[in-house]
């Protein structure tokens with residue numbers, strides 16, 4: 524797949540406290556949905572605004588299909604970038620009907636054709652029956668689909684989505700997310716989603732850049748960043764995990780307080796590792812040494828699965844099992860790894 528958007532060493536400071544976007548690099552490919560994921564204040568929205576053209580870059584560049592859009596010496600105006608936006612608060616024009624909202628930006632096509640085309644796009648986003656309504660007569664999810672119709676109607680090469688689902692309740696958020704993804708994929712469009720919600724990024728994007736403190740810590744597919752985090756921050760931000768130290772001796776196995784465990788690569792020396800709770804399971808003790816036997820200290824029953832909190836040698840571990848593995852608090856248990864642990868630091 525060809526690169527569509529290329530962001531190189533992009534840097535922005537608002538004051539002397541230092542850059543809020545600090546030398547980020549990534550590219551978005553054609554037909555790709557990409558997410559910038561990170562905690563509040565890490566610089567996601569500022570990155571998006573630099574790409575959109577609402578902020579000026581201090582260093583680095585943004586280019587689309589090889590055309591420079593932004594650098595310290597160059598600035599293409601937002602409306603000339605071929606980029607569409609969908610914001611958190613939908614930002615529909617309240618005094619215009621749904622169809623007029625969508626037709627508004629279609630200045631490149633003759634006036635008499637604008638409504639015909641706007642109707643076509645509204646049908647594509649499932650809003651064909653609501654053309655005459657005003658935005659305040661729509662639910663949040665419907666407004667969001669109109670906002671998407673308006674953003675994609677001028678056929679932008681790239682659509683920027685800034686926390687577009689965060690004003691929707693949990694149920695509607697999930698369905699709207701699925702629908703929007705399907706619409707973008709069907710239309711062969713590329714999109715950049717900004718979110719602090721890891722589940723949203725994991726389920727919506729083809730690839731994710733995990734951002735912390737103005738920098739990108741890792742770029743990868745949802746599976747890569749979740750199961751093979753490169754840093755402690757990425758491991759912890761993407762979901763619950765167990766972090767532990769170990770002494771590696773040069774091979775791909777290591778003795779840990781959880782017993783002998785495989786590693787994701789050969790390592791030597793002190794290492795910091797991560798293993799997801801669902802990559803561990805529990806068994807009844809059967810002749811293990813006392814230091815290999817832990818105690819269940821709490822249990823979270825969630826219907827189809829269970830998370831156990833287990834104390835072992837003074838450390839707490841999380842173990843996620845299906846609901847057929849039943850232990851009670853105070854039971855003695857042995858923790859068994861089902862997969863390799865991932866090295867986060869050290870080991871070279």
Ligand SMILES: Nc1ncnc2c1ncn2[C@@H]1O[C@H](COP(=O)(O)OP(=O)(O)OP(=O)(O)O)[C@@H](O)[C@H]1O
Nearest residue numbers: 537538543561562563564565566567568569570719
């Ligand atoms: N116009 C501005 N002037 C000064 N500081 C700003 C400006 N815009 C953003 N900031 C600061 O830059 C930092 C990054 O903000 P940004 O909105 O990019 O973060 P974010 O990751 O999108 O956060 P959130 O998820 O809360 O929206 C924050 O500390 C913010 O206060």
